[in-house]
Amino acid sequence: xxxxxxxxxxxxxxxxxxxxxxxxxxxxxxxxxxxxxxxxxxxxxxxxxxxxxxxxxxxxxxxxxxxxxxxxxxxxxxxxxxxxxxxxxxxxxxxxxxxxxxxxxxxxxxxxxxxxxxxxxxxxxxxxxxxxxxxxxxxxxxxxxxxxxxxxxxxxxxxxxxxxxxxxxxxxxxxxxxxxxxxxxxxxxxxxxxxxxxxxxxxxxxxxxxxxxxxxxxxxxxxxxxxxxxxxxxxxxxxxxxxxxxxxxxxxx
Numbered sequence: 001x002x003x004x005x006x007x008x009x010x011x012x013x014x015x016x017x018x019x020x021x022x023x024x025x026x027x028x029x030x031x032x033x034x035x036x037x038x039x040x041x042x043x044x045x046x047x048x049x050x051x052x053x054x055x056x057x058x059x060x061x062x063x064x065x066x067x068x069x070x071x072x073x074x075x076x077x078x079x080x081x082x083x084x085x086x087x088x089x090x091x092x093x094x095x096x097x098x099x100x101x102x103x104x105x106x107x108x109x110x111x112x113x114x115x116x117x118x119x120x121x122x123x124x125x126x127x128x129x130x131x132x133x134x135x136x137x138x139x140x141x142x143x144x145x146x147x148x149x150x151x152x153x154x155x156x157x158x159x160x161x162x163x164x165x166x167x168x169x170x171x172x173x174x175x176x177x178x179x180x181x182x183x184x185x186x187x188x189x190x191x192x193x194x195x196x197x198x199x200x201x202x203x204x205x206x207x208x209x210x211x212x213x214x215x216x217x218x219x220x221x222x223x224x225x226x227x228x229x230x231x232x233x234x235x236x237x238x239x240x241x242x243x244x245x246x247x248x249x250x251x252x253x
Contacts, residue, residue, distance in 0.1 A: 031057050031227045032066035033086045036114070038074040038100050039093035039133060045119035045126075048205065049193030050086060056196070056220050057227045061156060065227075074100040079107050084230040088117040088193050093129035096136065104137045113230045114185045121170040121189040134177065134185055143175035143187060152183065156228045157221040165219040166190025167208050183229070195219035 033050040035043060044050055054065035069086075072079045074096070079085060085107065096104070108114065116134075118127035131143065146152060146164075153162035164174040170189050177185040195216050197205040208216040 030064045030231055031084065032082050033069045033084060033115075033227075034079065034082065035069060035071040036074060036079075036085045036087040037071055038087065038104070039089075039096055039129070041087065041089050041093070043071060044086065044193060045088040045090050045117070046191075046193035046197040046205070048198055049088075049196040052196045052198050053086075053223050053227065057224055060220075060224055061228065063228070063231060074103040074107075076103070079103060080110065080112075083110075083112050084227070085112060085114050086117065086193075087114060087130065088119050089126040089130075090118075090120040090123070092125045093133060096133050101137055108138065108179070108184045111182070111184075113183060113226075115188065115192075115226060116185065117166075117188045117190075117192050119191045119193055121168055121191060124189065127187060127189050131187060138177060138185075141177045141179065141184075143177050143185070145173050146176050146183070146186075148173075152186075152225060152229050153222075155225045155232065157225055159218065159221060159225065164188055164190050164192075165195070165215065165222040166192040167194030167206055167219070169210065169215065186226070190219075192219060192223060196223060 031054060033053045035050055037043070050069040051067060054067050054069060057063055057065045058067075070078065072085070104114070116127065116130045118124060118130070120126060134143075148162040150162075153159045159165070161172075163172050166188060168191055174189070175187045176183045191206075194206045195208050196219070199205055204216070208219070211218075
């Protein structure tokens with residue numbers, strides 16, 4: 001099922017996408033990086049990152065976003081309110097319960113996109129355990145490396161080099177689980193949330209290494225691309241640019 005089947009009946013975003021309207025989810029915006037609570041995770045590893053993600057999407061594109069993303073359990077029906085969920089952590093995960101497995105399986109079957117963000121790549125415990133649990137959620141789907149020509153790296157910004165970005169650059173690639181040619185799960189080992197996180201004064205919370213401000217900007221652009229991929233799927237494969245994407249910030253150096 002196409003991700004648009006998640007969409008609510010709220011005000012349509014401007015423009016069309018091959019004749020399909022991109023509608024906002026719920027009353028507060030189209031993009032919401034819902035914080036997944038599962039496997040013992042009680043919140044986002046970088047608490048301010050989800051809200052900052054929404055803010056950057058609104059600032060850099062014309063898409064609306066929910067400024068206060070919700071934390072939702074894998075067993076909660078509100079997980080299905082939109083096509084995006086963000087699961088981040090720094091340590092080991094507990095085995096998912098049967099109900100959590102069923103909830104995530106339903107979310108992904110409906111076309112949801114789950115981003116798994118290991119906030120402690122040096123340890124790698126969260127990423128390893130998340131892979132173990134996703135193998136239980138989708139036992140017939142093995143992760144594969146995302147190629148550098150994938151639409152994810154050009155959904156809004158044309159990333160150069162085409163690779164995942166975050167607070168640290170441990171690997172030059174990321175793995176994903178695909179269904180019907182579309183990404184359903186992204187495994188990141190770069191602490192993307194760490195590059196996004198800001199405190200209440202607007203100061204960046206964490207140092208980005210080794211590339212500093214340039215790397216942080218690339219990480220933000222990567223986050224925006226993920227958000228727009230969740231909203232528009234493979235529009236750029238068809239060379240279609242929905243009007244609400246056309247703030248030309250995408251062409252800025």
